[in-house]
Amino acid sequence: MTIPRRHLFHIRPxxxxxxxxxxxxxxxxGWAAKExxxxxxxxxxxxxxxxxxxxRDYAEHLPTYQMPYRGWNDRKAVAAEQPIQGQCYACDEVxxxxxxxxxxxxxxxxxxxxxxxxxxRQVGGRSIMWARQCYRLSDLDFEANAREGYGVDxxxxxxxxxxxxxxxxxxxxxxxxxxxxxxxxxxxxxPPMEMSxxxxxxxxxxxxxxxxxxxxxxxxxxVLTRDHKGRRACHYCGPCHRGCRxxxxxxxxxxxxxxxxxxxxxxxxxxxxxxxxxxxxxxxRASGVRVIDAETHDEMEFHARTIFLGASALESTRIxxxxxxxxxxxxxxxxxxxxxxxxxxxxxDVGARATFPGWEDRTTRGRRPNGIYIARFRNVTEPSPDFLxxxxxxxxxxxxxxxxxxxxxxxxxxxxxxxxRPGPWSFGIExxxxxxxxxxxxxxLDPDQVDKWGIPTLRISCDxxxxxxxxxxxxxxxxxxxxxxxxxxxxxxxTEMTPxxxxxxxxxxxxxxxxxxxxxxxxxxxxxxxxxxFVIDGAxxxxxxxxxxxxxYMAFAARASHYAVWAALxxxx
Amino acid sequence: MKRRTAxxxxxxxxxxxxxxPLDEVGRMLAWREQVxxxxxxxxxxxxxxxxxxxxxxxxxxxxxLTPERSRVMEALAEVIIPETDTPGASEAGVxxxxxxxxxxxxxxxxxxxFLAGLDTVDPAxxxxxxxxxxxxxxxxxxxxxxxLDEELxxxxxxxxxxxxxxxxxxxKRFTLTAYFTSEAGLDALGYRTTFRTFEGCAPLxxxxxxx
Numbered sequence: 001m002t003i004p005r006r007h008l009f010h011i012r013p014x015x016x017x018x019x020x021x022x023x024x025x026x027x028x029x030g031w032a033a034k035e036x037x038x039x040x041x042x043x044x045x046x047x048x049x050x051x052x053x054x055x056r057d058y059a060e061h062l063p064t065y066q067m068p069y070r071g072w073n074d075r076k077a078v079a080a081e082q083p084i085q086g087q088c089y090a091c092d093e094v095x096x097x098x099x100x101x102x103x104x105x106x107x108x109x110x111x112x113x114x115x116x117x118x119x120x121r122q123v124g125g126r127s128i129m130w131a132r133q134c135y136r137l138s139d140l141d142f143e144a145n146a147r148e149g150y151g152v153d154x155x156x157x158x159x160x161x162x163x164x165x166x167x168x169x170x171x172x173x174x175x176x177x178x179x180x181x182x183x184x185x186x187x188x189x190x191p192p193m194e195m196s197x198x199x200x201x202x203x204x205x206x207x208x209x210x211x212x213x214x215x216x217x218x219x220x221x222x223v224l225t226r227d228h229k230g231r232r233a234c235h236y237c238g239p240c241h242r243g244c245r246x247x248x249x250x251x252x253x254x255x256x257x258x259x260x261x262x263x264x265x266x267x268x269x270x271x272x273x274x275x276x277x278x279x280x281x282x283x284x285r286a287s288g289v290r291v292i293d294a295e296t297h298d299e300m301e302f303h304a305r306t307i308f309l310g311a312s313a314l315e316s317t318r319i320x321x322x323x324x325x326x327x328x329x330x331x332x333x334x335x336x337x338x339x340x341x342x343x344x345x346x347x348x349d350v351g352a353r354a355t356f357p358g359w360e361d362r363t364t365r366g367r368r369p370n371g372i373y374i375a376r377f378r379n380v381t382e383p384s385p386d387f388l389x390x391x392x393x394x395x396x397x398x399x400x401x402x403x404x405x406x407x408x409x410x411x412x413x414x415x416x417x418x419x420x421r422p423g424p425w426s427f428g429i430e431x432x433x434x435x436x437x438x439x440x441x442x443x444x445l446d447p448d449q450v451d452k453w454g455i456p457t458l459r460i461s462c463d464x465x466x467x468x469x470x471x472x473x474x475x476x477x478x479x480x481x482x483x484x485x486x487x488x489x490x491x492x493x494x495t496e497m498t499p500x501x502x503x504x505x506x507x508x509x510x511x512x513x514x515x516x517x518x519x520x521x522x523x524x525x526x527x528x529x530x531x532x533x534f535v536i537d538g539a540x541x542x543x544x545x546x547x548x549x550x551x552x553y554m555a556f557a558a559r560a561s562h563y564a565v566w567a568a569l570x571x572x573x
Numbered sequence: 574m575k576r577r578t579a580x581x582x583x584x585x586x587x588x589x590x591x592x593x594p595l596d597e598v599g600r601m602l603a604w605r606e607q608v609x610x611x612x613x614x615x616x617x618x619x620x621x622x623x624x625x626x627x628x629x630x631x632x633x634x635x636x637x638l639t640p641e642r643s644r645v646m647e648a649l650a651e652v653i654i655p656e657t658d659t660p661g662a663s664e665a666g667v668x669x670x671x672x673x674x675x676x677x678x679x680x681x682x683x684x685x686x687f688l689a690g691l692d693t694v695d696p697a698x699x700x701x702x703x704x705x706x707x708x709x710x711x712x713x714x715x716x717x718x719x720x721l722d723e724e725l726x727x728x729x730x731x732x733x734x735x736x737x738x739x740x741x742x743x744x745k746r747f748t749l750t751a752y753f754t755s756e757a758g759l760d761a762l763g764y765r766t767t768f769r770t771f772e773g774c775a776p777l778x779x780x781x782x783x784x
Contacts, residue, residue, distance in 0.1 A: 061766055061767075063756070063759070063766075064754035064755075064759070065754055065755050065756045065759070068673055068677075069670075069673060069674070069677075069678055070670055070750055070751065070754040071754065072674075072678065072750070074677075074678075075678050076677060076678065193771055193773075194771055194772060194773035194774070195773050196773040196774060197773060197774035199773070200773070200774070234771075235767040235768060235769070236767065236768040236770070236771045237766050237767050237768075359774070361776060361777055361782070362774050362775065362776060362777070363775055363777055363781065364771070364772065364773055364774075364775065365768060365771065365772040365775040366768035366770065366771035366772060367768075367771075368771045368773075402749060402753045402762075403749070405745075405749045406742075406745060406746040406749055407729065409722060409723075409725075409726045410722065411652060411653040411654075411718055411719075411722055411745075412652065412653070412655060412715065413655055413657050415653070415654075416653075416654050416655065416657060417657070417783055419749070419753075420659075420761070420762065420780070420781070420783065421777075421781055421782070421783050422777070422781055
């Protein structure tokens with residue numbers, strides 16, 4: 001991207017008022033920047049971390065032999081600086097620079113309730129390292145809370161969001177296959193990637209074994225299968241999380257921020273840690289934000305007519321909790337008292353793996369940055385007596401590589417030539433399960449701890465509930481049954497859930513709703529209490545669905561941006 | 574990684590993910606391993622360590638993989654991955670990677686166990702064959718490594734044992750990783766960085782088919 005340097009550095013606060021300040025330059029902040037500037041607004045984008053310059057910072061093609069630890073990561077540095085971030089697969093020897101330093105960015109949990117908060121502070125945020133899977137929510141999700149009495153009813157339905165899914169998908173570029181499944185509605189798709197031989201086979205076997213109630217499709221992913229809006233088609237090198245110089249996968253850095261920059265109406269200020277949103281009691285609105293320069297620790301204020309928080313669910317929540325005033329002693333926009341509560345993530349890592357005899361003369365060619373998806377069937381096409389809602393599976397089948405040699409007997413020329421040949425086909429699938437919104441899963445400001453910039457940190461209290469545990473027991477069993485139906489051998493089942501947080505789908509702590517007494521945001525991601533404040537990231541979610549959520553955040557961010565502009569024109573904001 | 578191996582990691586052995594070489598599709602497995610590995614790290618070794626990365630900057634202390642140990646490691650590696658119609662482990666330069674692991678990656682107790690194991694090789698070979706390992710005849714080297722490999726297999730099949738504690742387990746996995754991530758090893762595999770498209774069901778190349 002070509003952001004002129006004049007926009008990047010040494011911007012001092014001026015009395016100038018922007019039309020909008022956007023806090024966060026990642027998935028949702030990038031969308032707000034694009035939409036607002038294209039509608040004519042002058043925006044200031046504040047990013048807590050440094051600028052990322054793809055030509056300098058992306059390293060997806062760095063060969064393993066140029067890494068000191070050959071991809072095994074700088075284990076001692078990770079243990080010392082990133083003991084939490086290092087648990088994410090993408091925080092690897094090359095990619096770990098895109099994850100925060102845990103010592104500079106502490107938070108606390110209860111001893112028996114680990115929560116792994118995975119964070120990226122840089123221009124582009126976590127959209128640089130995301131796993132790129134894109135699935136729409138449906139009315140099965142938007143109606144679930146009202147139907148079952150959990151949480152609060154979503155103030156919108158699928159019809160409200162569908163045009164915004166269309167809008168963002170057309171720009172993002174998502175490869176996938178239309179399936180006509182109501183629980184994961186079809187979208188605007190680029191050509192799908194191929195399934196592997198074994199995936200095709202098992203997809204067919206599942207279809208017949210379960211009477212058509214379960215559908216495996218190729219993953220829907222924000223990776224280009226053909227050139228799209230000035231970005232190049234994927235070249236299947238593999239490690240997307242280390243960046244992509246051809247901009248073949250979507251990130252704010254690869255796509256929305258350059259679009260905003262092209263309007264000439266975006267000012268981007270990296271190294272700008274937002275401590276709070278400033279409340280103007282006389283005007284009854286937010287007047288700006290208080291910022292601490294990440295490098296100099298200088299404090300300053302920026303002013304705007306509207307404020308958009310897209311700093312990630314928990315960071316946006318933390319900023320609001322820290323924005324205390326006589327009018328809002330428990331945090332800005334928190335007259336309801338629900339700010340920080342109803343934290344959710346998706347369950348993950350429970351599933352099964354099997355090997356598949358056959359197809360010995362075939363293999364996959366290229367490193368597909370995508371897997372397969374098995375759409376949710378529980379409480380859709382097949383009921384479950386044990387739990388509410390459901391889960392989808394993700395996974396992939398490919399031939400094993402040389403790594404299998406570590407646990408194989410043998411050595412010498414024959415052993416070596418064995419390892420030069422692909423190993424057996426191995427197929428693993430894992431369930432991503434919906435998490436119910438529960439009040440006790442919450443975050444609050446820690447009275448005893450601040451981060452490197454003197455800002456109070458979060459205390460996070462979160463655990464899986466009985467519904468999630470029952471759901472994942474079923475997910476492991478059904479995974480094994482499906483692999484067995486496809487002819488899998490040596491099936492192993494994984495039943496251990498990873499702690500919440502690690503799925504990196506944390507959400508829900510400033511939820512939307514229909515009632516200002518029980519929710520923070522209205523149907524337009526607008527704070528009930530503060531008409532010129534919008535929260536456009538995962539904090540706004542009233543329920544989690546089981547779908548990877550970034551696509552939904554993008555749709556919400558675009559929709560809220562358009563709403564804000566029209567509301568401003570009407571004089572309502 | 575088998576569950577039992579994972580438990581071994583929790584016990585403090587080599588707390589880091591098994592390499593999923595540049596392969597995003599294996600991410601789920603890697604993810605599980607990282608969680609377990611990190612739990613191992615949180616348990617003690619590492620976090621308090623002052624050892625920096627082997628970044629090549631500044632004055633470096635001499636490697637704990639001394640020339641003598643390096644000679645043994647290189648010779649063992651060459652027996653595991655010998656030169657054939659493609660380069661062997663020695664030509665691929667495995668000892669640089671092993672030195673980096675010994676000096677900056679392995680937890681202290683794992684490092685000590687590995688080096689102690691390496692130090693038993695030459696004395697054992699002198700006693701058995703009259704020469705240090707690197708100078709033994711090919712048949713003698715194969716017999717020696719064969720015994721180590723058999724012992725490793727026995728440990729792997731014993732539910733009460735943890736084969737990851739065995740020094741030869743590390744010799745083997747360091748060798749394979751060093752070789753297959755080296756420039757020579759990747760060339761020998763026919764490794765390509767980029768592809769025009771992804772094929773889900775492609776015929777094997779003659780090289781992959783072993784022809």
